[in-house]
Amino acid sequence: MSISRREVINVFQPAQEISDPKRFAGRRTEFVRALEALLSDGAHLCVYGQRGIGKSSFARQVADVAEGKLGILKALALEDYKDEKFDFLTLRITCDDTVTDLERLLQRSLTSTDGFAPWVQEDVTKRIVQDARNLSVAPSGIGATSQHQETTETSPKKRGWVESFTEVVKDTQNVASDGVLLVIDEFDRMKDRSGLASLLKALAGVKLKVMLVGVADDLKGLIVEHQSLQRQMTEGAVLLPPMPSDEVVEILTKAEESLNRELLFDEAIKHRIADLCRGQPYLVHLFGKYSLLEAFRLQLKSVGPEQLDNALSAIATEGHEAMLEERYRKAVASSPQRESVLRAFAGIARDKIHNTEAYALCKSIDQPAVYLGHLRQAKYGGELIDRGNRYHEFKDALFKAYVNATPRRFVV
Ligand SMILES: Nc1ncnc2c1ncn2[C@@H]1O[C@H](COP(=O)(O)OP(=O)(O)O)[C@@H](O)[C@H]1O
Ligand SMILES: [Mg+2]
Incomplete structure (x- = not known):
């Protein structure tokens, strides 16, 4: 066998979102919806679904396309779209416990290296950020403004960060012809998500698209003011459901291909894994990884029922998860x-x-x-x-x- 243990270990990555388009399976209909929203002026995107269902992986592939990396279009046989020009400056922010509201989010996107920092000259960012800080005096933040409030009546604090953000977005307009795509992952972790409607209204004059990504059963679970944002959000709202069986099988087949088919899953095992994981891609990776390793250890050519059973026991007893x-x-x-x-x-x-x-x-x-x-x-x-x-x-x-x-x- 010419494949190495390292290759076998890394062919599934339960703990990581998919980066290689060749490893991304299914989600074709959802992808079309996201692509059209990227092309549609004024539409924002919102990718939602259960924990672990594949939101970050999906968003990453969409963001790659937005930057003009079109590998996924071939992988998903969506070549119809390959002649479209996608030219966004893509910023990817992942919320954590310190990003408590939209103001913190703007701060983060202005100052972090995943955000604008690499794109604007340092002294410019510094000045803009300092200006915003100086303006940040009022007690109420963006979150405190109601959706009915006109943007002209907003607090100095809000105006500070929003204006800085607007200025930086404008400053970078020559970098990419489609403007900025701001991907906000784990948006559900933001404690106070209010003020989005007025923020987007305030930013209506610049070329900016946002892609919200988060755990939710429906749009209103993620977006507080979903009613006032319906027009901008409906077109690009993408629910990721549990994966259908054929897409699960596709994940396993793509893994075989990346091992040059030197190590395979018995056809029946692919279907058994599809049954067991109930559409959860995370479990496909977990079960796939340990059953493949079991077969590799025994120098088998394929994963059979015994290897899968042993892998499932090992997962339960050896703390793999x-x-x-x-x-x-x-x-x-x-x-x-x-x-x-x-x-x-x-x-x-x-x-x-x-x-x-x-x-x-x-x-x-x-x-x-x-x-x-x-x-x-x-x-x-x-x-x-x-x-x-x-x-x-x-x-x-x-x-x-x-x-x-x-x-x-x-x-x-
Ligand atoms: N379309 C896909 N094809 C193959 N693997 C996927 C796909 N979507 C998700 N995965 C895998 O499932 C796991 C969870 O995905 P992730 O994107 O982190 O989910 P979420 O962000 O919804 O929690 C990861 O191991 C990822 O590699
Ligand atoms: Mg995620």
Whole structure:
């Protein structure tokens, strides 16, 4: 075998967003929607969906296209778009706990190296940032302005950063003909997301497109003033659903290709992984990685059922996935009965599950309702949520799929 262990280890990257377009699978319809929003004057983009569903990877590929890197168009057979000119100056900001509101976001994009800093002369940035600081005197920030407020009435603090930002966007207009694309990832982490409508209104005169990326079930879960932003946001609103099975299989096939098909997945195993991961690309990478490594260790040519089973056990016992495993252990703690009830609910793929349907899957457990009660409590992680009328739902579909795919921890 001429492939190296290093290649096998890196072919799946559960902890990283996809950078190589050759490794990006599916999401074709969603991509078309994003491309058209890039081309559409005045439209902004908003990429949303569950945690781990592939938002950052998707946004990254879209941002690459915006910068004129068109490799993904070939990979997704979207060559229809390759003659379009995409020429944005792309800035990528990822929110963390320090980016608490839009004002902090503007500060971050003006001063960080992922933002404007490399694009404007240092003394210019410094002056602009200093001007903005001097103006930042009023107690109310952008977040404090209501959506009804006219931009002319805004506070000096807001005017300071917005004007600086506007000035810098204008300053960089000669860099890229489409203007600036500001990608704001993990937007849901921003505590106070109000003021976006008036901010975009204030920036209407410059060539700026934003792409918001974050965890949400719908647009209004991410954008506070979604009603006033509907016109600019609807066209470029992209929901990433769980991946359909064929797209999951495509992830695995692309991995085989990047190993020159020297190491393969049995066809049945591809479908079994697709069933187990329930559309969660993160789990595809996790299961793919450890089953492939297992086959590599044994110098096999392909991953069969035994390698997948061993990988799933190893994931459960060897701490390859610390966060999900910690939640599993917290939910189950020392109770094999609670584990059975947790697994019974996880075993049903539908979102909302009737209690009796789950109880039927753990018949040997006395009083399953007691354990179900535990699983709703914060002490055990609050993994199940009461939906009324004896229906329950998992708080997080990724955790649910993880519970179902990995073997029991307690031997019964
Ligand atoms: N379209 C895709 N093709 C292949 N792998 C993907 C795709 N989308 C996401 N992934 C993988 O899934 C995992 C989670 O993706 P990520 O973009 O970080 O999700 P999110 O930002 O929604 O939390 C990563 O390992 C990433 O490499
Ligand atoms: Mg992400």
